[in-house]
Amino acid sequence: AQRVTQPEKLLSVFKGAPVELKCNYSYSGSPELFWYVQYSRQRLQLLLRHISRESIKGFTADLNKGETSFHLKKPFAQEEDSAMYYCALSGGATNKLIFGTGTLLAIQP
Amino acid sequence: SAVISQKPSRDICQRGTSLTIQCQVDSQVTMMFWYRQQPGQSLTLIATANQGSEATYESGFVIDKFPISRPNLTFSTLTVSNMSPEDSSIYLCSVEPFTGNNEQFFGPGTRLTVL
Numbered sequence: 442a443q444r445v446t447q448p449e450k451l452l453s454v455f456k457g458a459p460v461e462l463k464c465n466y467s468y469s470g471s472p473e474l475f476w477y478v479q480y481s482r483q484r485l486q487l488l489l490r491h492i493s494r495e496s497i498k499g500f501t502a503d504l505n506k507g508e509t510s511f512h513l514k515k516p517f518a519q520e521e522d523s524a525m526y527y528c529a530l531s532g533g534a535t536n537k538l539i540f541g542t543g544t545l546l547a548i549q550p
Numbered sequence: 551s552a553v554i555s556q557k558p559s560r561d562i563c564q565r566g567t568s569l570t571i572q573c574q575v576d577s578q579v580t581m582m583f584w585y586r587q588q589p590g591q592s593l594t595l596i597a598t599a600n601q602g603s604e605a606t607y608e609s610g611f612v613i614d615k616f617p618i619s620r621p622n623l624t625f626s627t628l629t630v631s632n633m634s635p636e637d638s639s640i641y642l643c644s645v646e647p648f649t650g651n652n653e654q655f656f657g658p659g660t661r662l663t664v665l
Contacts, residue, residue, distance in 0.1 A: 484657065485656040486656070487653055537583065537598060538583075538593075538595065538644075538654060541592060
């Protein structure tokens with residue numbers, strides 16, 4: 442079955458501390474993995490995708506096929522990083538997205 | 551990118567009635583999707599809106615309950631029929647432009663409350 446798991450509903454870290462948002466997936470083929478972010482009162486938007494292999498707003502995520510994980514990391518958290526983060530996968534011909542349950546990241550000053 | 555608008559932004563409806571949600575894009579797109587986000591839960595795909603043919607529904611969603619139209623490459627509607635309080639959710643439209651890079655852009659959502 443296709444599934445995305447985000448084990449943490451809430452992650453609270455202090456400003457300047459490292460951040461790691463966990464994401465594990467289950468998929469029989471070769472999926473494409475994404476991180477979407479929703480800031481307060483804004484719409485859901487793409488943060489990054491594994492095929493781009495780029496850093497966006499200091500965030501990176503590496504696809505680990507052995508562990509079926511796509512954890513989101515940032516070495517030094519900033520207050521503006523506070524948001525809801527969703528991991529998602531896409532596979533097959535339809536490009537439909539399967540979302541995890543989301544992690545609320547709260548950065549404490 | 552694509553700019554997406556949804557109407558209405560929110561509504562409060564009575565049980566047994568129906569509501570049609572509109573999704574308008576500022577440019578032609580290849581794919582349009584409808585998602586539901588129930589309170590405290592993640593986004594769940596309802597269906598893919600196909601231009602010129604019937605929508606493709608995900609398991610657990612049927613056309614009689616969620617009829618969808620897509621008359622052209624920039625517009626789609628989702629109707630929530632015979633509503634019950636369990637239909638109270640945020641309904642989101644997303645689109646995939648013709649860039650071919652699988653990136654989806656989301657609308658602002660429609661917050662529906664059924665009494």
